[in-house]
Amino acid sequence: MADVERLLESLKGTKQIELEDIPGIDLYMDQVMQLFDNKLSSGDPSERVLTKTMINNYAKSGLLLPIKNKKYTKEHIILLSLINQLKGSLKINEIKQLLEELNQKIVNEEFDLPDFYRYYLELMNVNAEHFSRTLQTHFHEATELVSTKDQTDTSYVDKVLLISSLAQMSNLYRHAAETLVRDIASEEKE
Template identity: 75%
Template sequence: MVDVEELLERLKIANRIELDDIPEIDLYMDQVIQLFDNKLATGDLNEKVLTKTMINNYAKSGLLLPIKNKKYTKEHIILLCLIYQLKGSLKINEIKQLLEELNNKILNEDFNLKNFYSYYLEVMNLNSVHFSSNLHIHFDETKELISNINNKDSNYLDKVLLISSLVQMSNLYRSAAEKLVSDIASERD
């Protein structure tokens, strides 16, 4: 059977870059990469959190504010944090549509990105609580359903059912996010 508490611990859902983690001084690209690796690395050595190529591609595609003197400000790092989270579910083009107006507000208005990011972190905290609670519900529901099967493979079947349920929920959330990005793009046109 799946141990939900152990799974939650392994997920490290609390890993994030807090505002206090971001230095007030501008950073060079290697320092930005090191910050992301230190705060967000999953332990999989083959999976890089952030690379020079990624940062350069984000800058070229207009996802980031213009970079001055090869240094990255606190605003750049906040945007990279948002991109890091978004790229798990959205295409780069969708992320660009989503962040285009935000970048314009940062450049052309007196917009406090740090305040916005603090709200974002609060939402992340709430999402972690909701996720933990919902994972327990999914676990209990699949365990109840699979208990009707008297089979030596019930542990395996329980995991397959739980995984299928989680993937379907992920797909529903991703679809909802894609629709909202599409709404933003159509409102701009």
């Protein structure tokens, strides 16, 4: 149980860019990268959260709204934050399909992105609480299975089972997300 508590404690440091973190003025690319590094970096200075190449590629591929005068607005930063979160599970072309209509609604001023982002952040907090309960359940299930067998190193086997269980759950969630992206893409074609 101590391992799960330690793992959960380490995950509490998982950060998001909050709306209050985004300055009220437009930023240059270096300032955007610095904001992401300051808020989301693992602490290793060699690992950048965002690079110039990434931002340029996102802009060229249509993941971002058009950039004006080499400055990035609050909406750009919100979209970059969403892209950063999504790229851990989805391919770039899937993210593009997902955000295409959203970007169009923003351009047409039919959508309040900061409000949407508030909902997103609230949902992330709910997800973190749900994950904490679920992780404890997975850990107990794995340790109970191992304890019923005669194993010499149950701590190691517990961890392998837990890791395998989490990887499988991650695959299921990713597959569900990919299916929903395909649904959005097919709805747009109709």
